[in-house]
Amino acid sequence: MVPPSSPAVPASVVGIGADGWAGLSPTARQALGSAEVLIGGPRQLDLLPEEECPGERVAWPSPLRPAVPRLLAEHAGRRIAVLASGDPMFYGIGRALSEEAGPERLRVFPHPSSVAYACARLGWPVEDTEVVTLVGRPAARLAAALHQGRRLLVLSAGADTPGVVAELLRDRGFGPSELTVLEQLGSEREDSRTGTAADWTHPAGDPLNVVAVVCRRAEGALRLAAVPGLPDAAYEHDGQLTKHHVRAVTLGALAPAPGELLWDVGGGSGSIAIEWMRTHPSCRAVTVERDDVRADRIGRNADRLGVPGLRVVRGAAPAALAGLPAPDAVFIGGGLTAPGLLEACWAALPAGGRLVANTVTLESEALLASWYRRHGGELAKLAVSHAVAVGGFTGWRQAMPITQWSVTKPGSADGSCPSEPLVSGEQA
Numbered sequence: 001m002v003p004p005s006s007p008a009v010p011a012s013v014v015g016i017g018a019d020g021w022a023g024l025s026p027t028a029r030q031a032l033g034s035a036e037v038l039i040g041g042p043r044q045l046d047l048l049p050e051e052e053c054p055g056e057r058v059a060w061p062s063p064l065r066p067a068v069p070r071l072l073a074e075h076a077g078r079r080i081a082v083l084a085s086g087d088p089m090f091y092g093i094g095r096a097l098s099e100e101a102g103p104e105r106l107r108v109f110p111h112p113s114s115v116a117y118a119c120a121r122l123g124w125p126v127e128d129t130e131v132v133t134l135v136g137r138p139a140a141r142l143a144a145a146l147h148q149g150r151r152l153l154v155l156s157a158g159a160d161t162p163g164v165v166a167e168l169l170r171d172r173g174f175g176p177s178e179l180t181v182l183e184q185l186g187s188e189r190e191d192s193r194t195g196t197a198a199d200w201t202h203p204a205g206d207p208l209n210v211v212a213v214v215c216r217r218a219e220g221a222l223r224l225a226a227v228p229g230l231p232d233a234a235y236e237h238d239g240q241l242t243k244h245h246v247r248a249v250t251l252g253a254l255a256p257a258p259g260e261l262l263w264d265v266g267g268g269s270g271s272i273a274i275e276w277m278r279t280h281p282s283c284r285a286v287t288v289e290r291d292d293v294r295a296d297r298i299g300r301n302a303d304r305l306g307v308p309g310l311r312v313v314r315g316a317a318p319a320a321l322a323g324l325p326a327p328d329a330v331f332i333g334g335g336l337t338a339p340g341l342l343e344a345c346w347a348a349l350p351a352g353g354r355l356v357a358n359t360v361t362l363e364s365e366a367l368l369a370s371w372y373r374r375h376g377g378e379l380a381k382l383a384v385s386h387a388v389a390v391g392g393f394t395g396w397r398q399a400m401p402i403t404q405w406s407v408t409k410p411g412s413a414d415g416s417c418p419s420e421p422l423v424s425g426e427q428a
């Protein structure tokens with residue numbers, strides 16, 4: 001069913017480049033010329049000749065996203081054409097329009113995107129180039145994409161973005177990275193500037209730009225892998241940190257997949273939630289931490305490691321869990337013996353959801369053993385030893401062993417599950 005806010009006739013969504021009217025196809029020109037209402041940013045609307053496009057012109061208000069359903073409703077029944085930069089379906093307004101009106105109510109006329117132009121100018125294969133947008137998003141998210149030799153294209157929020165990118169690269173240990181700023185791609189005013197992040201002194205230029213980055217890690221900078229188990233030194237912490245060997249095993253048990261949501265209960269330094277989100281850009285996480293100092297520290301760690309979207313909830317579980325969106329997985333790293341905590345986490349999980357809990361205390365271990373007997377899963381003890389100096393020799397020093405319970409919630413699509421399932425090998 002078409003939403004009430006949808007136009008009665010299909011809306012045209014026309015991608016336009018810096019070359020303006022001259023760069024449009026005949027069919028895109030026809031869609032704009034026949035429109036009764038032209039909606040777009042002031043810069044885009046100014047690219048259209050009045051004599052060719054006589055329709056009423058409506059500039060997007062700010063903020064843009066909430067205005068989409070209102071404008072569609074206001075002009076329902078009229079021929080609408082919406083202008084977008086480049087390809088409307090690539091980080092463009094096309095997504096919002098499709099969600100509001102339905103894809104069947106749109107006619108999309110794509111134009112080459114700034115990414116296509118940039119890769120053409122640089123000779124970079126598009127499929128091997130990672131794209132990070134900073135339009136309406138924090139610059140800190142770029143940090144998750146920084147790996148030696150990786151080619152990145154950063155979609156700029158404005159003229160100041162190249163300087164912001166250079167500063168972030170220097171701060172994250174990637175000062176030697178090569179930067180190329182490509183301005184007004186596809187137009188007669190196309191221009192570029194090059195340099196390294198370490199010595200970037202160019203003043204702000206044209207606001208219509210893309211920043212190309214060839215990542216180069218500075219000598220001595222900490223190397224951060226793409227898989228869970230980052231070095232402990234990557235985190236600011238007060239000792240409340242799941243150490244990297246155990247963290248890698250824990251993330252393996254949690255088994256993140258694109259688009260999934262994690263509850264990290266007892267966040268500490270936020271390491272589990274942060275590395276969950278680093279596995280894929282669409283992974284989401286909420287970390288619950290009752291200590292305000294630690295909660296602030298989690299936010300700083302998330303920014304530094306490229307996942308500023310991590311949501312930090314301040315408060316004690318289970319009360320702090322009320323009202324949170326249902327998780328796909330839950331990690332409990334602290335507070336296991338708090339009354340009702342395990343029950344609340346288990347109840348929130350849908351069928352097929354995963355729960356992983358770690359502990360070092362005998363009291364919490366006994367609790368996990370009880371839940372293991374009731375619900376099955378896997379109960380394991382993780383022990384890690386490190387080589388240390390013993391006089392003039394070398395010996396092993398064992399860290400405190402970790403008891404870990406991991407389980408997948410059984411049940412059908414309707415959420416039903418047996419209340420007392422048997423563990424493997426248990427007799428009725």
